[in-house]
Amino acid sequence: MTAEVLIELIDVQKTYGNGENEVHALRGASLQVRAGELIAIMGASGSGKSTLLTIAGGLEVPTSGDVRINDHSLPTLRQKELARLRRQTIGYVFQDFNLIPSLTVVENVALPLELDGMNARNARRAATDSLESMGISDLAKRFPDEISGGQRQRVAIARSFVGPRRVLLADEPTGALDSKTSESVIRAMRKRIDGGLAGILVTHDAKLAAWADRILVIRDGQIVDELKTELRPEQFGAN
Amino acid sequence: MSVKASILAVLTMGACHGYQLRQEIESRTGGTWNINVGQIYTTLDRLERDGLVESNLTNVDGQTTYRITKLGREEAEAWLTNPLTTGPETKNELANKLALAVTIPGLDIAELIHRQRVQTMQALQGLTKAKRESNLDDPNEIPWLLIADLNIFNCEAELRWLEHIEGTLAKSAARDLNPSQDLLAPAKRGRPARQEN
Ligand SMILES: Nc1ncnc2c1ncn2[C@@H]1O[C@H](COP(=O)(O)OP(=O)(O)O)[C@@H](O)[C@H]1O
Ligand SMILES: [Mg+2]
Numbered sequence: 055m056t057a058e059v060l061i062e063l064i065d066v067q068k069t070y071g072n073g074e075n076e077v078h079a080l081r082g083a084s085l086q087v088r089a090g091e092l093i094a095i096m097g098a099s100g101s102g103k104s105t106l107l108t109i110a111g112g113l114e115v116p117t118s119g120d121v122r123i124n125d126h127s128l129p130t131l132r133q134k135e136l137a138r139l140r141r142q143t144i145g146y147v148f149q150d151f152n153l154i155p156s157l158t159v160v161e162n163v164a165l166p167l168e169l170d171g172m173n174a175r176n177a178r179r180a181a182t183d184s185l186e187s188m189g190i191s192d193l194a195k196r197f198p199d200e201i202s203g204g205q206r207q208r209v210a211i212a213r214s215f216v217g218p219r220r221v222l223l224a225d226e227p228t229g230a231l232d233s234k235t236s237e238s239v240i241r242a243m244r245k246r247i248d249g250g251l252a253g254i255l256v257t258h259d260a261k262l263a264a265w266a267d268r269i270l271v272i273r274d275g276q277i278v279d280e281l282k283t284e285l286r287p288e289q290f291g292a293n
Numbered sequence: 294m295s296v297k298a299s300i301l302a303v304l305t306m307g308a309c310h311g312y313q314l315r316q317e318i319e320s321r322t323g324g325t326w327n328i329n330v331g332q333i334y335t336t337l338d339r340l341e342r343d344g345l346v347e348s349n350l351t352n353v354d355g356q357t358t359y360r361i362t363k364l365g366r367e368e369a370e371a372w373l374t375n376p377l378t379t380g381p382e383t384k385n386e387l388a389n390k391l392a393l394a395v396t397i398p399g400l401d402i403a404e405l406i407h408r409q410r411v412q413t414m415q416a417l418q419g420l421t422k423a424k425r426e427s428n429l430d431d432p433n434e435i436p437w438l439l440i441a442d443l444n445i446f447n448c449e450a451e452l453r454w455l456e457h458i459e460g461t462l463a464k465s466a467a468r469d470l471n472p473s474q475d476l477l478a479p480a481k482r483g484r485p486a487r488q489e490n
Contacts, residue, residue, distance in 0.1 A: 244425065260414065260452045261445060264421035269414065281414050 059122075060220050060252035061087040061110055066119035068105050068275075079105040081275040082119070087252040089220075092244060094266035095256045102275040103256045104149065104225055110254060111146045111223045112136050124220050141166050145214030147224035151206050153198040153213075160185065160194035163213045172217070184212040187242050203230040211239060215246055222246065222253040228262060240265045295386040296328055296336050301369035302393050304346060304361035311337060311357065322392040326385075340365065373400060376412030379448055387451070395462070402462055410455045417448035 068080040079102045087093050095103050108114040109121055112128045121128040124143050128136060140146075153162050164181035168174060185191045188208045193201055198209070207230050214222060222243065228236035240255075240262050247253045255266060263269050271279035303309060303317045315333050319326060337359055340346040345365035348357045361369065373394055377383045387409070394400050420441050427434050427441075 241425075260417055260449045261421070264414070264417040264445075265425065269418075279411075281411060281418070 057089040057091070057250075059086050059088050060124050061085070061254065062120075062122040063106070063110060064120040064122070066106075066109055066116045066121065068102075068109060068114065069117045078275055080109070080116070083272070083275070083277055084119075085270065085277065087254060089250045089252055090248060091268075092247045092253040092255060092266045094263035094269045095254060095272055096258065096260070096263055096269060097272035101272045103272055105275075106272065107146075107223050107225050107254060107256055110221075111144050112140050113146075138170075141170050142218070143220050145216070145219040145222045147210050147214045147222075147227040149225040149229070151198075151210040153206060153209060155198050158195050158197055159190075159201070159209050162198070162209060163216050166213065167217045170217075180216050181212070184216040185209070187215065187246075188212045189238060204232070204235060207231060208235075208239065211243070215242075220251055222251050224253070225256045226258065227255065228257070228259065233261070236262060295389050296332060297340065298369065298372040298386075299389060299393055300333065300336055300340065301345060301361060301365050302373055302390075302397065304359060305366055305369045306397060308358045308360040311359070314359070318393070321396040322389050325392075326389055373397070374405060374408075376405075376409040379413050379416045379451055380444070384447065384451075391458070403459070406455055406459050406462070410452060410459075413448050413451050413455065417445060417452070420445050420448065 063083055063085050066080050066083045067078070070077045070079055083102070083106055085093070095106065097103050105114065109116050110123070112121070112123065112131075115129060123139060126135075126139055128139075131139065154165070157165065160178060160181050163184055164174070164177040167177035167180055172180075182191060182194065185194055188211055190205060190208050190212065193205055193209065198206055201209070207227065211224070211227055214224065224243070227243070228239050231239060236259070243253065243255070244265050255262065257263050269281040270277050271281075299318050299322075300314055303314055303321070309317065311333050312330060314337075315328055315330050318328060337346060337348070341348055341359075344362055345368055346359045346361055348359050350357050373390065377387050377390070379387075391402075391406070391409075394405060395402055424438065424441055424445070427438060429438070
């Protein structure tokens with residue numbers, strides 16, 4: 055039995071602007087990520103990595119092509135359904151963290167669950183677990199402007215892990231971290247993904263990319279290369 | 294390995310004397326690699342024994358000329374075009390190989406670098422996988438982990454270097470500089486000619 059496909063991009067094109075200002079950020083990108091699988095995206099800056107991720111996360115609409123997350127075709131969803139899918143299914147780590155300054159660390163991490171109707175106590179408990187897995191439970195009561203850039207980054211990652219997510223999308227999640235902290239972050243991400251999530255990691259760091267099952271190289275909006283490690287039999291069954 | 298392969302690589306471009314080989318290799322690796330001439334001759338003897346080069350005593354001043362055989366040419370081409378497996382021992386070999394390769398006409402350097410990047414990335418993935426399966430809390434695993442980490446950092450550095458020189462070479466190609474060099478004029482025995490700049 056092969057694990058189910060949780061993320062699928064089918065011939066996705068994305069054009070920004072028009073006329074003279076037209077930018078083809080993606081030119082027909084296709085990929086599939088299965089449960090338990092982490093793929094890394096590498097490529098020069100401006101090659102379309104963030105665009106690919108925001109489209110996979112339903113934050114941007116493709117100009118053409120289809121995006122399927124956990125069996126839903128995002129371009130066909132209504133606004134409200136899309137918002138719910140994003141809250142419940144997709145964990146997203148932004149390049150610039152996107153924390154809410156007026157909420158404490160633990161409140162930031164608990165927020166997606168509370169928005170989803172989980173009661174405050176349970177949400178907080180799940181948030182505390184997630185902070186623990188990032189090794190930063192001691193920061194729970196601080197505000198984002200009271201912690202360092204590297205710590206904010208780990209809070210953002212903890213938030214992306216929280217609750218019953220199926221899909222994890224991370225844009226340069228370890229950019230501001232030293233290499234030892236980066237490694238503990240990728241270890242924690244990998245562990246979550248091994249538990250049945252599908253993940254896409256955008257990174258410049260080959261050391262991090264090497265934690266992925268496959269490495270896709272993107273150039274000028276196209277996936278031009280793919281590196282594979284052997285599939286781990288315990289995860290993908292005998293097929 | 295490096296000396297043997299570099300000799301063969303130079304000989305793919307024409308026959309040379311021992312001293313001339315030393316000079317060629319030195320100038321084609323940016324003057325960073327000084328091989329002693331004794332090593333060149335012992336290597337040539339072994340290459341001849343193995344049928345990769347043949348020698349003949351030719352010209353008036355009694356110098357021996359070395360010529361590559363078909364077998365030797367195959368070996369040189371394999372070394373130049375196949376990626377190396379990364380490890381502490383191959384670090385300089387890779388640098389020397391690529392430096393030499395850009396001076397040899399007709400080699401697809403971009404393809405060569407690309408294949409090397411794939412190979413090094415796979416080595417890095419292999420190391421990372423082994424690390425992922427290791428137990429960080431087991432003191433018996435620490436020595437291995439330290440070495441693995443050094444190899445991981447070396448792979449990463451190599452990948453960044455390859456990406457960087459890919460850019461450098463692309464730029465030099467765009468300026469229409471052809472870095473290929475013809476063989477230097479044969480040097481007199483014992484007195485390698487000085488490089489003019
Ligand atoms: N909102 C936008 N409006 C116009 N152009 C954009 C926008 N977002 C990205 N682009 C352009 O699309 C291309 C790909 O950008 P991006 O996906 O951010 O690249 P990367 O993340 O690989 O650095 C770039 O040329 C960028 O300038
Ligand atoms: Mg980006």
